[in-house]
Amino acid sequence: MNAKYxxxxxxxxxxxxxxxxxRVVIAPMTTESANPDGTVSDAELSYYAARANGVxxxxxxxxxxxxxxxxxxxxxxxxxxxxxPRLRLLAETIKRGGGKAILQMQHGGRQCPPDLIDGxxxxxxxxxxxxxxxxxxxxxxxxxxxxxxxxxIIKDFGRVTxxxxxAGFDGVEIHGANTYLIQQFFSPLTNTRxxxxxxxxxxxxxxxxxxxxxxxxxxxxxxxxxxxxxxRFSPEEFETPGxxxxxxxxxxxxLAGYNLDYLHVSMAQVDFHPRMEATSQAAMxxxxxxxxxxxxxxxAVGSIFTPEQAMHALTLGADFAALGRVAVIDPDWIAKVDxxxxxxxxxxxxxxxxxxxxxxxxxxxxxxxxxxxxxxTE
Ligand SMILES: Cc1cc2nc3c(=O)[nH]c(=O)nc-3n(C[C@H](O)[C@H](O)[C@H](O)COP(=O)(O)O)c2cc1C
Numbered sequence: 001m002n003a004k005y006x007x008x009x010x011x012x013x014x015x016x017x018x019x020x021x022x023r024v025v026i027a028p029m030t031t032e033s034a035n036p037d038g039t040v041s042d043a044e045l046s047y048y049a050a051r052a053n054g055v056x057x058x059x060x061x062x063x064x065x066x067x068x069x070x071x072x073x074x075x076x077x078x079x080x081x082x083x084x085p086r087l088r089l090l091a092e093t094i095k096r097g098g099g100k101a102i103l104q105m106q107h108g109g110r111q112c113p114p115d116l117i118d119g120x121x122x123x124x125x126x127x128x129x130x131x132x133x134x135x136x137x138x139x140x141x142x143x144x145x146x147x148x149x150x151x152x153i154i155k156d157f158g159r160v161t162x163x164x165x166x167a168g169f170d171g172v173e174i175h176g177a178n179t180y181l182i183q184q185f186f187s188p189l190t191n192t193r194x195x196x197x198x199x200x201x202x203x204x205x206x207x208x209x210x211x212x213x214x215x216x217x218x219x220x221x222x223x224x225x226x227x228x229x230x231x232r233f234s235p236e237e238f239e240t241p242g243x244x245x246x247x248x249x250x251x252x253x254x255l256a257g258y259n260l261d262y263l264h265v266s267m268a269q270v271d272f273h274p275r276m277e278a279t280s281q282a283a284m285x286x287x288x289x290x291x292x293x294x295x296x297x298x299x300a301v302g303s304i305f306t307p308e309q310a311m312h313a314l315t316l317g318a319d320f321a322a323l324g325r326v327a328v329i330d331p332d333w334i335a336k337v338d339x340x341x342x343x344x345x346x347x348x349x350x351x352x353x354x355x356x357x358x359x360x361x362x363x364x365x366x367x368x369x370x371x372x373x374x375x376x377t378e
Contacts, residue, residue, distance in 0.1 A: 001337065001338050001339070001340050002307075002337075002340050002342065004311070005307045005310075005311060005337055005342075007023065007311065007314055008022060008023050008024055008307060008310055008311065008314070008321065008337065009022045009023070009338065010022065010023065012297060012319055012320075014228060014261040014262060014297060015259065015260070015261050015295075015296060015297075016225055016226060016227070016228065016261050017225070017226065018100070018170070018226055018228055018261070020056045020057055020099075020100060020320075021056055021098065021099065022054075022055075022056040022334075023056060023310075023314060023319065023320045023321055024054075024055060024056050024310065024320070024321060024322075024323065024333075024334050025055070025056055025057045025058070025059060025299055025301075025320045025321065025322040025323070026051060026055050026057070026058045026059060026322065026323055026327045027059060027301045027322040027323060027324040027327070028059040028060060028061060028062055028104040028173065028175070028232070029061055029324060029327070029328060030061040030062060030072050030075060031043075031044050031047060031061055031074070031360050031362070031363040032072050032073055032074035032075070032360075032362045032363055032366050033047070033074050033360035033361075033362040033363050034074045034075060034076040034077075035086075037082075038064075038075070038076055038077035038079070038083065039076065039082070039083055039085075039086040040076050040083075040086035040087060040089060040090045041086075041360070043358075043360035043361070043362075044061075044076075044090070044360060045089055045090065045093050046358040046360075047358045047359060047360055047363070048060075048090060048093045048094055049093050049096070049097075049358070050331040050357060050358035051097075051327055051331040051358075052093065052094050052095075052096060052097025052098075052099065053097040053098065053334070053335060054097065054098065054099070054334040054335055054338060055094075055097055055098070055099035055334060056099050056100070056320065057099055057100045057102050057170075057171075057228075057299075057320070058094045058097070058099050058100070058101055058102065059102045059104050059173050059230075059264075059322075060090065060094070060101070060102065060103050060104055061075070061076065061104065062075070062104040062105065062106035062175050063075070063076050063077060063078045063087075063103060063104065063105055063106065063160060064076075064077045064078065064079075064106060064107065064108070065078055065105050065106065065107050065153070065156040065157050065159075065160045066079070066107055066152075066153050066156045067079060067117065068107075068112065068117045068120055068121075068122055069106065069107030069108050069109070069112065069117075069153070069156075069181065070108065070112060070116045070117055071106065071108030071111055071112050071113070071116070071180065072116075073113075073116065074362055078105070078156075078159070078160040078163055081163075083163065084163060084166060084167055087103070087163065087164070087167035087169075088166075088167045088168055090167070091103075091164075091167050091168040091169045091170075092168060095168070095170070100170040100171060100228060101168075101169045101170050101171075102169065102170060102171045102172060102173050102228060102230060103160070103164040103167075103169045103171075103172050103173070104172070104173040104175050104232070105157055105160050105161070105164075105172055105173065105174055105175060106175035106180055106181075107153055107156070107157075107175075107180060107181040107182070108180050108181060109121075109122060109123045109124070109142065109180055109181030109184045109190075110122070110123035110127070110129045110132060110140065110142040110181075110184060110190065111129065111131070111132055111179055111180055112132075113132065114132075114134045114135075114140060115134075115135060119134075120143065121140050121141075121142045121143065122142055122143050122144075122145050122149070122181075123142035123143075123144065123145065123181065123184050123190055124144070124145065124181070124184045124185040124187075124190055124191040124192075124193060124197065124198060124207070125142070125144055125184075125190055125191055125192035125193060125198070126141060126142060126143065126144050126192065127141075127142070127189065127190050127192060128140065128141040128142075129141075129142065131179075144193070147195065147196070147197075150197055150207065153181070154207070154210050154211050154214050155214065157174065157211045157214055157215055158214040158215060158217065158218045159218075160172070161214075161215045161218045161219065162218050162222065165218075165219070165222050165224055165227060170226075170227070170228055171227055171228025171229060171230065171261065172215060172227075172228070172229055172230070173229075173230040173231070173232055173264065174208075174211055174212065174215060174229070174230070174231045174232065175232050176208050176231055176232055176233045176234075177232040177233050177234040177264075177266035178232075178234055178266055179234070179237075182207065182208050182211065183233070183234060183243070185197060185198070185204060185206075185207035185208060186204050186205065186207075186208055186233075186243060186247075186251060187204070187237055187241075187242060187243050188204065188241040188242065188243070189237060189239050189241050189242045189243075191204050201247055201250060205251055205254060208231075208251070208255075209254065209255075209258065212229070212231065212255070212258050212260065215229055216229065216258075216259065228261045228262070229260050229261050230260065230261060230262040230263065230264050230299070231255055231260050231262075231263055231264065232263075232264040232265075232266055233248065233251065233252070233255075233263070233264070233265060233266065234248075234265075234266045234267075235248045235265055235266075235267065235274075235284050235288075236248065236274060236275060236276050236284075237276075238275070238276060242276070244274075244276055244277060244278060245274040245276065245278040245284060245287070246278055246279055249287065249288070249291050252288055252291055252292065253291050255296075256291070256292050256293075256295040256296050257295070260296050261296070261297070262296060262297045262298070262299055262319075262320070263288075263292065263296055263297075263298050263299070264298075264299040264300075264301070264322070265284065265285065265288055265298065265299070265300050265301070265318075266301060266302075267284065267300070267301060267302035268302050268303060269302045269303045270285060270300045270301065270302040270303065270304055270309070270312065270313045270316070270318070270321070271283055271285070271302075271312060271313075271316060272284055272302065283316050283317075285298070285300050285313065285316040285317050285318050286316050286317045288317065289316070289317025289318070290317070297319035297320065298317065298318050298319050298320070299318065299319070299320040299321075299322050300313045300316070300318035300320070300321060300322065301321075301322035301323075301324055302324075304321055304322070304323055304324075304326065305325075305326045305345070305347045305375075306342065306345065306347075307337045307342050309321075310323075325349075325373075325374050325375070326345070326347065328349070328357075328359060328363075328367075328374070329346055329347065329348065329349050329350075329357070329374065329375075329376075330345055330346040330347070330357070331357050331358065333345055347375055347376075348374075348375045348376025349367060349374035349375065349376040349377055350376065351364060351367075351368055351377075
């Protein structure tokens with residue numbers, strides 16, 4: 001290994017006492033390739049097996065916690081015990097590579113395509129979603145969740161945590177990012193409530209924090225202090241109203257006092273500065289590092305393709321660098337850096353070579369359907 005990348009391979013101990021062997025995380029990435037019954041498919045197992053070697057933490061694709069939270073075709077789901085045997089295989093497959101297996105838990109809220117959830121799209125309010133249109137081409141307007149339904153979804157996060165423990169995962173990640181339901185509750189754009197669950201910034205934090213509480217209660221009951229809990233968030237929205245970075249700093253300050261094992265900031269580029277109004281224009285990762293003040297490790301993601309870029313994330317203040325698209329493109333990224341062969345890292349997606357890198361066919365088709373998403377598909 002090139003000495004300048006040594007820090008990427010330094011172990012770190014999480015607040016719950018678990019040691020992660022290095023600073024390289026594979027970011028959660030949906031494959032759209034589960035079996036039709038929502039169980040983990042063989043193609044997915046091959047995909048994870050090909051990427052697991054040498055990883056510090058491997059965060060899975062998001063699992064839908066509730067039937068009205070399915071967001072992607074071919075998303076695996078966690079509604080009942082029938083999913084357990086295949087989840088067990090997934091956890092085993094990842095752990096065989098030597099890293100921690102973390103199951104990402106998600107509910108899509110107003111982002112769910114109506115045809116995947118019998119048309120009943122729900123959210124923290126009734127704000128129409130220009131990014132979600134139904135089969136007739138009309139903008140989807142969600143239905144506001146009732147208090148009882150909100151409490152049931154919180155329980156769903158707990159139930160899937162319990163399944164993750166039974167399946168042998170090392171931890172879970174709560175998906176509070178990328179505009180899905182948890183973010184919809186935190187956002188003044190989509191949370192138009194005036195009850196316990198909305199209104200002031202404190203009330204908009206109620207749903208996310210209650211989920212953290214529920215997940216931790218399940219872990220306490222299982223007597224699994226070693227079980228890792230992470231929380232992923234997006235730092236800004238570009239709509240008005242919308243989440244501004246100063247509000248995110250308040251959320252992160254609260255989360256850092258909640259006994260979590262890591263926080264995970266979701267960005268398109270790891271070195272972004274706030275693009276909307278903010279008190280400080282310093283790099284967001286650096287500001288997050290400062291407000292966290294050593295209370296909990298920070299994972300950062302966004303256009304990391306080279307070990308230099310991963311090191312830059314650490315220099316800005318992250319404790320872990322997460323790989324997204326490059327981990328799909330080149331399953332041997334970590335092995336190559338470890339062996340000093342970083343010049344051989346592949347950075348463009350090769351549709352012809354997808355089989356050789358165990359990218360499931362449906363995932364490959366999804367990638368190719370969005371030209372420019374992955375380098376090499378423009
Ligand atoms: C194919 C694909 C699927 C993704 N699925 C998820 C997901 O299930 N959960 C999530 O939080 N983010 C998901 N993301 C976002 C990634 O975790 C990551 O934040 C994003 O790709 C930016 O990192 P990158 O620039 O290294 O690709 C997905 C990204 C890709 C490319």
